[in-house]
Amino acid sequence: MRGDKAIEELLEHAAPRSTPPTEHESMVRDAVYAEWRAVTGRVRMRQRMTFFAVAATVLLGIAVSFNALQVTDVQSVQVATISKSHGSIYLLGDQSVLNQVTDLESISAGEVIVTGEDSGIGLEWGNGGSLRIDKNTRIRFTSEDSVYLESGRIYFDSRPSQLVAAITGSGLEITTDHGSVRHLGTQFMTYADTERLSVSVREGEVAVDGVYVEEAVAVKGQRLTVSGGARPVVVNINGYGEAWDWIENTAPSADVDGKSVDEFLKWVGRETGLQVSYESSAAEQKARDGILKGNIDMSPRDELRLRMSGEDLDYRIDGGTIYVSAIDSSSRP
Numbered sequence: 001m002r003g004d005k006a007i008e009e010l011l012e013h014a015a016p017r018s019t020p021p022t023e024h025e026s027m028v029r030d031a032v033y034a035e036w037r038a039v040t041g042r043v044r045m046r047q048r049m050t051f052f053a054v055a056a057t058v059l060l061g062i063a064v065s066f067n068a069l070q071v072t073d074v075q076s077v078q079v080a081t082i083s084k085s086h087g088s089i090y091l092l093g094d095q096s097v098l099n100q101v102t103d104l105e106s107i108s109a110g111e112v113i114v115t116g117e118d119s120g121i122g123l124e125w126g127n128g129g130s131l132r133i134d135k136n137t138r139i140r141f142t143s144e145d146s147v148y149l150e151s152g153r154i155y156f157d158s159r160p161s162q163l164v165a166a167i168t169g170s171g172l173e174i175t176t177d178h179g180s181v182r183h184l185g186t187q188f189m190t191y192a193d194t195e196r197l198s199v200s201v202r203e204g205e206v207a208v209d210g211v212y213v214e215e216a217v218a219v220k221g222q223r224l225t226v227s228g229g230a231r232p233v234v235v236n237i238n239g240y241g242e243a244w245d246w247i248e249n250t251a252p253s254a255d256v257d258g259k260s261v262d263e264f265l266k267w268v269g270r271e272t273g274l275q276v277s278y279e280s281s282a283a284e285q286k287a288r289d290g291i292l293k294g295n296i297d298m299s300p301r302d303e304l305r306l307r308m309s310g311e312d313l314d315y316r317i318d319g320g321t322i323y324v325s326a327i328d329s330s331s332r333p
Contacts, residue, residue: 078108081107081123083250098114109144132246134154146173147174150176157187182208189247200244254296260287275320287324
């Protein structure tokens with residue numbers, strides 16, 4: 001405290017300081033202003049750098065997330081395997097370019113298949129069942145239990161014969177621009193184009209639900225057609241004939257080794273839509289006793305012609321029925 005008082009007394013006796021020249025005051029003021037601008041400039045630069053750093057972090061996060069999504073998309077889910085195919089088959093690639101494929105073995109969710117004028121595909125559906133694709137068809141495989149039929153014709157059998165290795169299917173939903181198709185344990189054919197959707201049922205029951213129709217149902221022997229806002233039309237049809245013939249060329253391979261001729265005939269009937277009728281009890285017994293070997297790789301009718309030639313049985317097809325008769329073995333040459 002005494003030191004402070006002594007300094008105060010000395011200052012009281014000191015003469016007043018002279019006012020600095022104006023030009024000196026201006027120089028000092030300019031120097032202070034320049035320093036202030038330098039300091040604030042550094043602050044702004046730090047702020048800008050902080051902003052850019054944050055922005056870069058955000059962009060990096062977006063890029064990582066996008067790449068993660070791309071990896072997930074690449075790791076797609078297999079929904080079906082190809083058991084049979086013929087003709088020109090295409091996969092829809094980038095920019096809607098059709099790429100012809102010759103060695104396609106499986107189908108994954110998200111892929112689009114386009115068939116040519118001369119082609120057809122038989123698929124073992126991942127959840128069970130047999131899916132067939134006709135010529136001039138465009139179909140997207142959307143998930144493990146659904147497809148989008150843009151145009152063309154497909155066939156689904158949810159309960160293949162016991163001679164076929166595939167398990168019973170749990171279900172398949174077919175969506176189109178006109179509505180969706182759901183089934184209950186059945187064989188059915190679906191056709192779609194820009195004007196209409198039609199579903200033909202060989203066995204079981206199918207329901208169609210769309211913008212202008214709700215739970216319209218078709219059962220065995222019926223075809224249901226939906227077109228625009230018109231009421232659904234249901235007509236009676238046969239489960240065999242020219243409209244169904246195309247599916248036989250893509251029927252799944254079957255194992256008949258150790259199976260009876262009767263079991264084989266039931267498989268042929270299921271694949272062709274034909275009924276099997278024995279013309280005598282003797283013919284039926286021979287069919288039950290006859291045992292086959294090997295696998296089935298040809299179409300059902302071709303296999304029928306081949307297999308029956310080695311048995312004491314004859315057959316004829318009349319209308320929607322395969323009539324089987326016995327041959328007297330003693331009359332064979």
